[in-house]
Amino acid sequence: xxxxxxxxxxxxSVYALFALGYALVFSLLGVINFAQGAVFAVGAYLTWSLTTxxxxxxxxxxxxxxMRLPFLAAAAVSLVVCAALSALIxxxxxxxxxxxxxxxxxxxxxxxxxxxVLVNALLLMYGAETRNFDLDTLSFIPVLVEWxxxxxxxxxxVILVVSxxxxxxxxxxxxxxxxxxxxRAVAENQTTASLLGIPVHRTIVLTFxxxxxxxxxxxxxxxTGFSIPGPHFGLLFGLKGLAVIVLxxxxxxxxxxxxxxxxxxxxxxxxxxxxxxxxxxxxxxLFLVLMVRPQGLLGRRPLEKL
Amino acid sequence: MDLDAFIIIVMLQQALLGxxxxxxxxxxxxxxxxxxxxxxxxYLAALVxxxxxxxxxxxxxxWTWVLGEMLLAGLLCFILAQGIGRMVLRLRGIYLAxxxxxxxxxxxxxxLNLEWTGGxxxxxxxxxxxxxxxxxxxxxxxLFVGVALLVRKxxxxxxxxxxxxxxxxxxxxxxxxxxxxxxxxxxFAWGAAIAGVTGAASAxxxxxxxxxxxxFDASINILAYVxxxxxxxxxxxxxxGAILSALPEILRPLQDxxxxxxxxxxxxxxxxxxxxxVPDRRRKRPRPSSWPALREARADGSAEILQMDALSxxxxxxxxxxxxxxxxxxxxxxxxxGPNGAGKTTVFNVxxxxxxxxxxxxRFLDHDITHASVHHRARWGLMRTFQNLRLLKQQTVLENxxxxxxxxxxxxxxxxxxxxxxxxxxxxxxFTGLLDKADRHAGDLNYGDQRRLxxxxxxxxxxxxxxxxxxxxxxxxxxxxGMQALIRQIRDRFGITVILIEHHVPLVLGICDRIAVxxxxxxxxxxxxxxxxxxxxxxxxxxxxxxxxxxx
Numbered sequence: 001x002x003x004x005x006x007x008x009x010x011x012x013s014v015y016a017l018f019a020l021g022y023a024l025v026f027s028l029l030g031v032i033n034f035a036q037g038a039v040f041a042v043g044a045y046l047t048w049s050l051t052t053x054x055x056x057x058x059x060x061x062x063x064x065x066x067m068r069l070p071f072l073a074a075a076a077v078s079l080v081v082c083a084a085l086s087a088l089i090x091x092x093x094x095x096x097x098x099x100x101x102x103x104x105x106x107x108x109x110x111x112x113x114x115x116x117v118l119v120n121a122l123l124l125m126y127g128a129e130t131r132n133f134d135l136d137t138l139s140f141i142p143v144l145v146e147w148x149x150x151x152x153x154x155x156x157x158v159i160l161v162v163s164x165x166x167x168x169x170x171x172x173x174x175x176x177x178x179x180x181x182x183x184r185a186v187a188e189n190q191t192t193a194s195l196l197g198i199p200v201h202r203t204i205v206l207t208f209x210x211x212x213x214x215x216x217x218x219x220x221x222x223x224t225g226f227s228i229p230g231p232h233f234g235l236l237f238g239l240k241g242l243a244v245i246v247l248x249x250x251x252x253x254x255x256x257x258x259x260x261x262x263x264x265x266x267x268x269x270x271x272x273x274x275x276x277x278x279x280x281x282x283x284x285x286l287f288l289v290l291m292v293r294p295q296g297l298l299g300r301r302p303l304e305k306l
Numbered sequence: 307m308d309l310d311a312f313i314i315i316v317m318l319q320q321a322l323l324g325x326x327x328x329x330x331x332x333x334x335x336x337x338x339x340x341x342x343x344x345x346x347x348x349y350l351a352a353l354v355x356x357x358x359x360x361x362x363x364x365x366x367x368x369w370t371w372v373l374g375e376m377l378l379a380g381l382l383c384f385i386l387a388q389g390i391g392r393m394v395l396r397l398r399g400i401y402l403a404x405x406x407x408x409x410x411x412x413x414x415x416x417x418l419n420l421e422w423t424g425g426x427x428x429x430x431x432x433x434x435x436x437x438x439x440x441x442x443x444x445x446x447x448x449l450f451v452g453v454a455l456l457v458r459k460x461x462x463x464x465x466x467x468x469x470x471x472x473x474x475x476x477x478x479x480x481x482x483x484x485x486x487x488x489x490x491x492x493x494f495a496w497g498a499a500i501a502g503v504t505g506a507a508s509a510x511x512x513x514x515x516x517x518x519x520x521x522f523d524a525s526i527n528i529l530a531y532v533x534x535x536x537x538x539x540x541x542x543x544x545x546x547g548a549i550l551s552a553l554p555e556i557l558r559p560l561q562d563x564x565x566x567x568x569x570x571x572x573x574x575x576x577x578x579x580x581x582x583x584v585p586d587r588r589r590k591r592p593r594p595s596s597w598p599a600l601r602e603a604r605a606d607g608s609a610e611i612l613q614m615d616a617l618s619x620x621x622x623x624x625x626x627x628x629x630x631x632x633x634x635x636x637x638x639x640x641x642x643x644g645p646n647g648a649g650k651t652t653v654f655n656v657x658x659x660x661x662x663x664x665x666x667x668x669r670f671l672d673h674d675i676t677h678a679s680v681h682h683r684a685r686w687g688l689m690r691t692f693q694n695l696r697l698l699k700q701q702t703v704l705e706n707x708x709x710x711x712x713x714x715x716x717x718x719x720x721x722x723x724x725x726x727x728x729x730x731x732x733x734x735x736x737f738t739g740l741l742d743k744a745d746r747h748a749g750d751l752n753y754g755d756q757r758r759l760x761x762x763x764x765x766x767x768x769x770x771x772x773x774x775x776x777x778x779x780x781x782x783x784x785x786x787x788g789m790q791a792l793i794r795q796i797r798d799r800f801g802i803t804v805i806l807i808e809h810h811v812p813l814v815l816g817i818c819d820r821i822a823v824x825x826x827x828x829x830x831x832x833x834x835x836x837x838x839x840x841x842x843x844x845x846x847x848x849x850x851x852x853x854x855x856x857x858x
Contacts, residue, residue, distance in 0.1 A: 093573055093577070102580050103580075104399075104400070105533055105537075106533065106576045106580060108529070108533075109529065109572065109575075109576040110572070110573050110576035112526050112529075112530060113530075113569045113570065113573035113575075113576065114569065116565065116568060116572065117569035117570055118569075120565035120568075120569060123565075124562055124566070239407070239411070239522055242404055246400075246401060246404045276419040277416075277419055279411070279415050280412045280414075280415035282411075283407075283408035283409075284412050286404065286405065286408045287405055287412065290405045294397050294398075294401060
């Protein structure tokens, strides 16, 4: 039981981390950045390449270099690159639409285009094979931790602790810092926020960068904990992230966290003999929750004024 | 295999899937469920043709069986979607999109794991209908033409009109007598049936059918077809599907880079073609040279037409309306006034069914309507206008007025509008002074014209009672005087009972037969304008005093 709880919280906290990126953008602009899953994949591959020194392997021939960064440095570089990538996506796929006050659907389609580009670029570069991390680079993490009956992989504990720390830090940041206040003001009303002297555009770019960084961190954690089963994995994970934020209530930061943890726990509770159905659990759950609460668990029902 | 013919078949197939997403969208539902029904249709065809049909020799699969499978698949998906559509009715926008996407994933995983769907391998050796693959052109081409023409016909039908009204504003549509649940479920089920039929035909084309046929990436791709092709007409959806599915083939010289370029083109299209390849056409209709005069009617002002008995609406602890009892006489112009927040609009909302009553009853034409839905009340003849204007903004003035005829069935329309509904609509435009604006979009009108249009739309439905929520708000003095005259005519010439919420006191005192005053949700005065004018309680409520604070 405790085993399931720990497994569930571990993967659930990564879902939460990843979904937070969606929730931030949605709460700010009311649109979904479908490219988030692709950025997740970019982050995972980048960390892998930087630690193993191997690049390419798909259409691009495999190129082995001697430059291998220690794991933490690689993760940090990947984080920064993905933050920049996400900001670039905002610049080229979102800002033009924002300036024209386009329909939310168009954002979905343009970010879908970006996701297709990124995933297929990864496919060209790395091919579709599964990539595993070099265990030597992770030797500072104990392989197995045992407490009596409880056996936990060290990496799972690391995932859990890192994710929870980052989540807590971010929730505090949004609650109490000036950045958090600016974020909430821009989410409420962009025009009013800019009249109050809040740099609206910079806040938006910053939010995208932050969501890119979160995607990269989630990508690195999942890839080290399990493996990278090909670039399309990013899209599937992206879809799960969407399920998480809808489950929690769109645009609710704490909803994304709750939804992620809940999903992780429920997935971990699926018995091994039904593991084939595990992928459907997230979506069956999502469907059921929406039937009962159309606005998600923590979402507020919009008031219609007649 | 002839590659070119195959590309055309795929284009037709994807165009059909584009249409299957477009049909629910016509009614404002962003459903991504098409791949699920496509997969179900395909499995049905695959199972029937591999399990039930035993070929005496290696002959081709009979035509009639394929058509039967397609019919069966369409029917099955239609029925399934009726059930699912009812369940997801309450969901809007992105929530509906995600719920239907969840459905696609659930169906995919089920098909991947169930025994009778063949697991990961799927069902293979599905018998062929044609000697060569290009023969399927003769299956997909007629199917596409048939579906496209049917949907085109749907667009111009009254059902299409109801769909468009729902897409723009569900509340306004319901207030015009359109049943949102019924039409939304219908649109959802038709979209599903189209996807199912396409799936059944595709199973034979593909030869093998497995869980890879209906995935969430397909959902998103189909959405891209419709958005890029243009979500306004069947041709936009079809064109988007045809072009985007042909793109990878057209880009074949780029080899491995084609999918990357494909993605770039999708980004560019969404940035630079915001209205889609096939934009929304404004449907201009010529002004007829003449139209019959409006049918007049008089009302006798004795019997009560609408009764509220101890009616209450509480929101948690807030008593928005508390124990209000009122009777409205037929042919009356009745004013409902009170300070801001007195509960006037809430009274309108509970009378028209937008807000449930906490306690008490509403009787209309001697029927208890306390629990009736919005569209039922509208159908029985209880119409309203909205304080915050709820017009179909993307539609023309004429189309807005025509949307109000959904209160009547075909037979009623024939007797009520002998010269056709459109002629009657022109007459109402003349009555409200909107003749020159018939082809303008409602959203482009100025404020006063929008208010007049709301009134014209409600009058087109020939209500027994018209509830007008602040009809002269934001109008200049001239317009106010004009509106006052119109309201008087509504009663005098057409016999329509009017209940009026208005802050403009001279208008209320000038035209109302009786006035009720609300304060903090309670009825504090009722009587003729002269009585209300001199009522001390009313003066206190409006001008305020120390006693007022105790209430708050």
